[in-house]
Amino acid sequence: MAVEWDKYVGLPFKHLGLDPTTGIDCFNLVKHIYKQELEIEIPYTTRDWCNIVDEYWYQQIHEDNIKKASSETYGWKLVNSPKEFDVITMTIGASTITNHCGLYIGNSKILHILQNHKSHIATYGNYYKQYTMGIYKWIGTKT
Secondary structure, three states: OOOOHHHHOOOOEOOOOEEOOOEEOHHHHHHHHHHHHHOOOOOOOHHHOOOOOOOOHHHHOOOOHHHHHOOHHHOEEEEOOOOOOOEEEEOOOOOOOOOEEEEEEEOOEEEEOOOOOOOEEEEOOHHHHOOEEEEEEEOOOOO
């Protein structure tokens, strides 16, 4: 499967946002791409496990809800090394708790979106690896 990843670059960020044209957050971007590229409907959104609604949520998360949401109960399996379409969870900002994710797109690259940034492709190298909390594959994907 050859995905044109560039079509997901430049989307606006909105915390808890679901619409790639008006604003979307990191997990909902993953959810959107899974639906578009793999025809997989992830049955929940960021809003289902993130109860902080302001723009400073990176600094305020007190429960590791992303870690809970990335368990086998919710459809994810922990893996050792990333392959295309795997989700990498991270701690970004002042938090020591998992508060961000990116989609591994191959060739040591991730597609992700951060607060105050548009979606973009970044190298999954030392910077992001040092903040990685886990790498997850959606149970049932063939990638």
